[in-house]
Amino acid sequence: xxxxxxxxxxxxxxxxxxxxxxxxxxxxxxxxxxxxxxxxxxxxxxxxxxxxxxxxxxxxxxxxxxxxxxxxxxxxxxxxxxxxxxxxxxxxxxxxxxxxxxxxxxxxxxxxxxxxxxxxxxxxxxxxxxxxxxxxxxxxxxxxxxxxxxxxxxxxxxxxxxxxxxxxxxxxxxxxxxxxxxxxxxxxxxxxxxxxxxxxxxxxxxxxxxxxxxxxxxxxxxxxxxxxxxxxxxxxxxxxxxxxxxxxxxxxxxxxxxxxxxxxxxxxxxxxxxxxxxxxxxxxxxxxxxxxxxxxxxxxxxxxxxxxxxxxxxxxxxxxxxxxxxxxxxxxxxxxxxxxxxxxxxxxxxxxxxxxxxxxxxxxxxxxxxxxxxxxxxxxxxxxxxxxxxxxxxxxxxxxxxxxxxxxxxxxxxxxxxxxxxxxxxxxxxxxxxxxxxxxxxxxxxxxxxxxxxxxxxxxxxxxxxxxxxxxxxxxxxxxx
Amino acid sequence: xxxxxxxxxxxxxxxxxxxxxxxxxxxxxxxxxxxxxxxxxxxxxxxxxxxxxxxxxxxxxxxxxxxxxxxxxxxxxxxxxxxxxxxxxxxxxxxxxxxxxxxxxxxxxxxxxxxxxxxxxxxxxxxxxxxxxxxxxxxxxxxxxxxxxxxxxxxxxxxxxxxxxxxxxxxxxxxxxxxxxxxxxxxxxxxxxxxxxxxxxxxxxxxxxxxxxxxxxxxxxxxxxxxxxxxxxxxxxxxxxxxxxxxxxxxxxxxxxxxxxxxxxxxxxxxxxxxxxxxxxxxxxxxxxxxxxxxxxxxxxxxxxxxxxxxxxxxxxxx
Numbered sequence: 039x040x041x042x043x044x045x046x047x048x049x050x051x052x053x054x055x056x057x058x059x060x061x062x063x064x065x066x067x068x069x070x071x072x073x074x075x076x077x078x079x080x081x082x083x084x085x086x087x088x089x090x091x092x093x094x095x096x097x098x099x100x101x102x103x104x105x106x107x108x109x110x111x112x113x114x115x116x117x118x119x120x121x122x123x124x125x126x127x128x129x130x131x132x133x134x135x136x137x138x139x140x141x142x143x144x145x146x147x148x149x150x151x152x153x154x155x156x157x158x159x160x161x162x163x164x165x166x167x168x169x170x171x172x173x174x175x176x177x178x179x180x181x182x183x184x185x186x187x188x189x190x191x192x193x194x195x196x197x198x199x200x201x202x203x204x205x206x207x208x209x210x211x212x213x214x215x216x217x218x219x220x221x222x223x224x225x226x227x228x229x230x231x232x233x234x235x236x237x238x239x240x241x242x243x244x245x246x247x248x249x250x251x252x253x254x255x256x257x258x259x260x261x262x263x264x265x266x267x268x269x270x271x272x273x274x275x276x277x278x279x280x281x282x283x284x285x286x287x288x289x290x291x292x293x294x295x296x297x298x299x300x301x302x303x304x305x306x307x308x309x310x311x312x313x314x315x316x317x318x319x320x321x322x323x324x325x326x327x328x329x330x331x332x333x334x335x336x337x338x339x340x341x342x343x344x345x346x347x348x349x350x351x352x353x354x355x356x357x358x359x360x361x362x363x364x365x366x367x368x369x370x371x372x373x374x375x376x377x378x379x380x381x382x383x384x385x386x387x388x389x390x391x392x393x394x395x396x397x398x399x400x401x402x403x404x405x406x407x408x409x410x411x412x413x414x415x416x417x418x419x420x421x422x423x424x425x426x427x428x429x430x431x432x433x434x435x436x437x438x439x440x441x442x443x444x445x446x447x448x449x450x451x452x453x454x455x456x457x458x459x460x461x462x463x464x465x466x467x468x469x470x471x472x473x474x475x476x477x478x479x480x481x482x483x484x485x486x487x488x489x490x491x492x493x494x495x496x497x498x499x500x501x502x503x504x505x506x507x508x509x510x511x512x513x514x515x516x517x518x519x
Numbered sequence: 520x521x522x523x524x525x526x527x528x529x530x531x532x533x534x535x536x537x538x539x540x541x542x543x544x545x546x547x548x549x550x551x552x553x554x555x556x557x558x559x560x561x562x563x564x565x566x567x568x569x570x571x572x573x574x575x576x577x578x579x580x581x582x583x584x585x586x587x588x589x590x591x592x593x594x595x596x597x598x599x600x601x602x603x604x605x606x607x608x609x610x611x612x613x614x615x616x617x618x619x620x621x622x623x624x625x626x627x628x629x630x631x632x633x634x635x636x637x638x639x640x641x642x643x644x645x646x647x648x649x650x651x652x653x654x655x656x657x658x659x660x661x662x663x664x665x666x667x668x669x670x671x672x673x674x675x676x677x678x679x680x681x682x683x684x685x686x687x688x689x690x691x692x693x694x695x696x697x698x699x700x701x702x703x704x705x706x707x708x709x710x711x712x713x714x715x716x717x718x719x720x721x722x723x724x725x726x727x728x729x730x731x732x733x734x735x736x737x738x739x740x741x742x743x744x745x746x747x748x749x750x751x752x753x754x755x756x757x758x759x760x761x762x763x764x765x766x767x768x769x770x771x772x773x774x775x776x777x778x779x780x781x782x783x784x785x786x787x788x789x790x791x792x793x794x795x796x797x798x799x800x801x802x803x804x805x806x807x808x809x810x811x812x813x814x815x816x817x818x819x820x821x822x823x824x825x826x827x828x829x830x831x832x833x834x835x836x837x838x
Contacts, residue, residue: 176717220592221681224681225680225682241591423588464705468703472675472703472719475673
């Protein structure tokens with residue numbers, strides 16, 4: 039095993055392969071940063087070039103792209119409140135407020151470092167124990183997915199800053215939106231109003247752009263809030279990098295916890311890797327001494343989100359269950375893992391230096407920047423499915439998002455419902471089918487060991503706000519309900 | 520005055536640009552790039568096939584072939600786009616059977632009708648097999664049928680999707696054998712196979728390529744093919760066991776309705792040339808697929824046959 043690992047490492051350091059890795063990371067950052075372009079799509083674009091490469095070369099480049107993309111998605115999240123990929127939703131919670139405070143560079147450096155740390159840790163875990171982990175992931179059946187989805191929904195309690203009722207309403211709207219199209223089970227047509235184009239359902243990335251990005255631009259226009267994008271001239275400094283490194287070193291527990299959450303969620307096959315960052319952010323808020331700091335711009339929030347989403351990537355994309363991966367193709371597999379490790383290092387370097395460059399985008403006056411961003415949002419929402427309807431849906435969500443922002447609804451619970459709806463539905467219906475076949479639906483859904491743990495977590499998580507309010511003797515409690 | 524002449528010249532030039540290609544197009548096909556639409560997300564098997572064919576098509580047709588994606592609705596968004604395209608052969612789209620047969624039957628309005636997709640060629644079959652884990656209590660199809668007869672609904676069969684190749688095979692199997700089993704739909708082949716390997720369903724309707732990948736751990740009871748599947752020479756077909764079931768997912772390409780026969784002929788020839796290449800056949804077989812070499816007419820008959828077989832089953836189940 040170690041021999042294979044070293045051979046893999048040697049392969050990465052061959053000149054051509056290393057070059058591919060660098061190209062892969064840079065390409066990944068660009069792909070990740072552009073909302074509407076996902077890592078998978080980026081790969082499809084690259085397929086023609088990979089014909090001339092060796093399998094190892096192709097895999098190394100792929101590793102670079104994934105790691106790069108997982109950091110790249112944080113750049114627009116911090117700068118313009120738009121997650122580059124769904125995995126960076128939680129990065130916007132504190133990243134954008136940081137940018138508004140004129141601390142965009144802090145956010146970007148924290149994102150790069152946390153991202154690199156997360157993928158480093160997850161890769162070490164995978165390199166040493168991937169086969170047993172892949173086996174363990176198979177233990178996740180329909181009821182476990184259902185409870186995992188429910189657990190994800192309890193995060194609304196944290197996301198709904200200020201009003202739980204509004205959070206629940208927004209979450210319900212998200213769940214409702216997720217049912218548009220063809221039912222995953224049963225094949226019924228739902229909520230398309232006879233419009234066959236809607237049978238494809240709502241695309242998550244389109245919703246993200248609509249709910250997160252457009253409202254910011256609209257308010258910068260309507261309220262003539264020039265300040266949104268140019269609070270003050272941003273002058274990146276090198277000392278910021280040092281500052282951020284020191285403060286990240288001071289939170290080892292948060293970093294380790296976030297990466298662990300990302301790794302575990304990433305391994306569960308198809309378990310909505312998108313929610314890794316949200317779960318991690320949620321836990322960061324829960325266990326922090328000053329939970330009020332979150333949402334107002336703290337690098338803790340950015341780090342929690344980015345460490346988790348980068349840690350989730352290797353598990354969910356790279357490694358599919360299967361022994362042959364580690365026996366017959368061991369060298370190539372390890373070349374892949376090693377390339378991801380090295381890519382993490384590259385992200386640190388590129389991210390640190392890049393942080394001098396990207397924030398300057400904010401110095402562009404809003405009247406020039408906003409049209410540019412709108413152009414990108416149209417391009418992004420069209421290109422994801424080559425569907426013009428998606429552009430209209432994006433605009434519609436933008437307007438809804440703008441109004442709901444004014445009413446103090448946060449868009450995050452909507453998107454959370456949209457992500458988790460299909461998982462919960464599928465898990466529930468499959469559980470009912472399997473449970474009925476086995477004799478008892480209730481026993482099947484409630485009495486499996488992993489399910490029991492997840493149910494306990496759900497209850498704890500749902501009751502936590504009550505406990506928190508009791509702990510602070512009503513100081514926050516009054517605001518919650 | 521000068522200005523007007525200039526504007527007139529410009530208008531004439533624009534009209535010329537627009538009309539020019541149309542008149543020439545009829546003379547020799549193809550003369551400009553052909554768009555090959557894939558109604559699935561990038562990276563899926565239909566995409567892999569399109570990418571495999573792309574360079575060969577370019578060589579044979581002598582023009583660029585552009586692969587683009589139009590995913591959504593289990594392919595239906597791509598197919599409803601196809602039927603709205605100009606029937607000039609410059610826009611073709613991948614098709615999948617039974618999807619294009621079952622969606623209009625099951626949904627009522629899927630945005631297109633089966634007969635609106637004019638097949639050019641069917642080039643690949645993915646045989647569907649019924650599999651159990653190696654350590655399962657039953658060893659043969661007869662055992663499974665006997666067990667299912669005694670315990671109606673107790674055997675769970677994982678499949679990918681509702682009104683899909685797996686689902687219709689399941690319904691047909693129940694009808695032919697008179698047993699009742701529980702069909703558990705999953706979103707795609709990967710989660711379906713994971714649920715099976717994890718023991719969450721007792722059996723699966725599996726695509727040949729997935730069954731080949733997990734050969735070591737599973738036992739395939741029967742394949743829905745006419746001949747035995749080369750990767751599993753010891754596994755019988757359903758027909759051999761007395762169950763008249765043919766089950767596969769077939770891939771091909773289609774043109775918009777009304778495309779002239781001459782143009783379809785050119786494209787048909789190109790696709791048949793590709794699937795006639797022994798190298799392509801070897802590649803497909805290695806990956807767990809079977810090459811088809813059906814021309815336009817043959818494909819049309821094949822699809823019409825499927826409509827006839829599936830129509831009563833869908834109707835009965837929908838009641």
